[in-house]
Amino acid sequence: MDTSKLALLSVLTALCLGIQLTARPMNLEFTSVIVxxxxxxxxxxxxxxxxxxxxxxNGFLSPYGFAxxxxxxxxxxxxxxxxxxxxxxxxxNGRLSAEGFAEAAVLGAFLTFVxxxxxxxxxxxxxxxxxxxxxxxxxxALVSGAVPSIIHVVWNTALFGFFTVPxxxxxxxxxxxx
Amino acid sequence: xxxxRRTFMFVAxxxxxxxxxxTLAAVYYYGLYVETRATFEELKSLAINTNLLLDYGxxxxxxxxxxxxxxxxxxxxxxxxxxxxxxxxxxxxxxxxSINGISNVAETPTSGRAWxxxxxxxxxxxxxxxxxxxxxxILKPDDCVAWRYESYSY
Numbered sequence: 001m002d003t004s005k006l007a008l009l010s011v012l013t014a015l016c017l018g019i020q021l022t023a024r025p026m027n028l029e030f031t032s033v034i035v036x037x038x039x040x041x042x043x044x045x046x047x048x049x050x051x052x053x054x055x056x057x058n059g060f061l062s063p064y065g066f067a068x069x070x071x072x073x074x075x076x077x078x079x080x081x082x083x084x085x086x087x088x089x090x091x092x093n094g095r096l097s098a099e100g101f102a103e104a105a106v107l108g109a110f111l112t113f114v115x116x117x118x119x120x121x122x123x124x125x126x127x128x129x130x131x132x133x134x135x136x137x138x139x140x141a142l143v144s145g146a147v148p149s150i151i152h153v154v155w156n157t158a159l160f161g162f163f164t165v166p167x168x169x170x171x172x173x174x175x176x177x178x
Numbered sequence: 179x180x181x182x183r184r185t186f187m188f189v190a191x192x193x194x195x196x197x198x199x200x201t202l203a204a205v206y207y208y209g210l211y212v213e214t215r216a217t218f219e220e221l222k223s224l225a226i227n228t229n230l231l232l233d234y235g236x237x238x239x240x241x242x243x244x245x246x247x248x249x250x251x252x253x254x255x256x257x258x259x260x261x262x263x264x265x266x267x268x269x270x271x272x273x274x275x276s277i278n279g280i281s282n283v284a285e286t287p288t289s290g291r292a293w294x295x296x297x298x299x300x301x302x303x304x305x306x307x308x309x310x311x312x313x314x315x316i317l318k319p320d321d322c323v324a325w326r327y328e329s330y331s332y
Contacts, residue, residue, distance in 0.1 A: 099185070106192040113195050146206035153199055 004175060009046065012038055016054050023063040027152040031055075032081050032112060033159045039085020040164070041171045047082025054078065069129065073122030077115035084111055089168075100165040108160025109153050116149040117142075224248050228317050229298075230259050231324035234280060235291070252295055252323050253312035271311025280327055289331035298322035 039047020059071035120141040127137035232240040242259040264276035284290040296305035
């Protein structure tokens with residue numbers, strides 16, 4: 001990995017971690033979009049690993065407290081976003097066009113929804129430890145998480161839609177790939 | 179992947195997310211509806227209908243057909259009908275001295291005009307003085323009570 005690539009990756013990692021650990025309204029996060037963009041620019045392994053790392057650190061140092069049993073699900077969910085970013089980077093190449101913006105927005109919505117379902121499964125596991133059966137625990141987690149999930153999906157649809165294509169293009173230029 | 183197929187895939191993905199999110203929202207709001215409905219039914223059993231008459235003694239009659247919490251007294255029903263009530267609490271209970279700015283008046287040491295309350299006896303079809311303080315009678319469903327501003331002497 002050359003120096004400019006390493007520097008950019010380090011800055012983005014620091015940015016991602018810094019924002020993730022900053023106190024902010026629940027579910028209004030930038031980690032997904034940054035991890036997705038890193039996946040697109042640096043590949044699935046970099047995106048997935050960075051996402052997993054950020055959520056691992058977040059699990060211990062989050063302003064909301066220790067994530068506990070939900071942490072592995074958060075790691076899996078964000079890791080998946082990084083991996084999909086890498087795959088999309090191969091086929092999508094971040095084209096600066098109306099389609100590119102729309103595709104990123106749709107992917108953002110879809111991946112956020114998947115992430116929320118995965119973390120809700122984690123919450124259900126936590127509820128199961130309190131004595132609920134899995135179907136009840138999952139229903140409770142999904143229903144109680146419905147409104148935060150909708151806010152999360154809308155937020156990430158906008159973030160992915162507006163920022164993915166320009167940022168990916170800017171990074172490609174910075175790294176001399178265009 | 180052809181452009182058409184790719185567009186179709188993303189449109190399908192967007193519609194799937196939209197369908198799932200709206201389903202989730204519908205389930206959430208249905209849950210809220212069920213919970214609110216149960217609370218409403220529970221509260222309904224705690225409420226009773228009563229009729230309260232304010233008779234100002236000059237021909238002005240004001241009816242208040244209202245819902246009060248089960249277990250409310252005549253005095254509490256009066257406070258539900260109007261907030262402009264002055265009263266004193268003594269050994270025998272609450273004594274109302276003014277309603278809506280009309281105050282009790284002692285014309286002589288043994289006579290005057292005052293607010294007194296009556297209960298409608300449906301069996302005898304008469305307003306009945308239960309001879310007790312208004313905070314000592316607990317209303318029953320569909321009770322009718324009247325507050326009258328009238329002359330007294332003893």
